[in-house]
Amino acid sequence: MAFKSGSFATFLIVCPTCFFLGIIFSLFPYDYPILWSTITTPAAHYDYLEAHLRFLHASPPLIPRILHIVIFLGLAGLLTKLYKPSESNMLFDGASLVLYMCGITVYIANIVKGLRLASAGQYGAELATTADEKDQILGREDSLKVLSASNTILALVLVGILVLQAGQWYAERKDQQEFESLGSGKKGEKEHADSAASASASGASTATPAKPGRQGSQRKKSN
Template identity: 30%
Template sequence: MARMSGTRVSIVVFATSFLLGLLFTHWIADSLTLWKPPATDERLWMSATYYSVIAKTPIGFLYLFAFVAIGGGLTILWCLREGEAGNLMFDGGSIFLYASALAVYVHTVLPNLGVNFLTLPESATEIPEPLKRSTLELASSHLVCSVALTGVLALQAGRWWAENNNDPDH
């Protein structure tokens, strides 16, 4: 049973790491809005332009991302099925964080990208207030998703540590 459990955890860690990698690629834009005050119009335009490129991602890539995200979530649920105390604690927390990240992405990030970033205004002298809010909200949502997925990795590492330190063979 430990071999199958290790495979499932590997799938969860892979999917989570893959999604984190996707979110970390947005750091180039997110850092301009969240971590380098003040959020000037120039920085917000650069971020909005980046998000505009992301909003136009070909649908095939989106299907790949969705496949990985759903696969990771289903694998965590599969791990929960064993019903062991460690699984309930670590995988229960993992599924909560994973589902939270997916919910933020599906209900906040994707609609924001689709509504506000498919086309940008021509003028780059002053960023319109709605676009400014959307840009800041997008960066904040990326941060929330990144923190939640990092928590999933921490819980899976905790599960691995707990299982290996309770094993009499080690």
């Protein structure tokens, strides 16, 4: 039987998604001046961001393990809801799984790679041997911009998952309300039919005793 939107599997999806959004929001003060500000980003801001990324990458092994466990919990919740799925699960949870895998891909391909580059302090342009390679490979500022853009893409993906889960909850709630209204309507029609049948039966029972009275009056007249 497929899990409903209010089940524990949905809890496993929504909570990790909100957890990841909180992490991305903590990086927003670093990403905003690089991506959205109209003022030219000072060079010192890239130094602050690089130092912060080095600090994150050098965190104790317990921190990335907890992060990966939370990622696995969200994936487990999606796979659980897709076990023997209904039409609603295939639509909403299937799309949520696609977005979730896109988020994991962005995390592995861009964010983890960016953390490693920032921790090492050696970017592609610095490792290039010729001038042509330096023009084609991203330097320090461009690499940090790509990392900030990856955070924004990941945030949009996570918000999309929340929207799909909320849409599934709303759709199932509407279906339940329509089912209850149809059930109450049928129940009212049945009660009305039963009351009409009982009324007709009581009317028939009150009409039948009049026959013996008429026969008795006729007997009296004949006597």
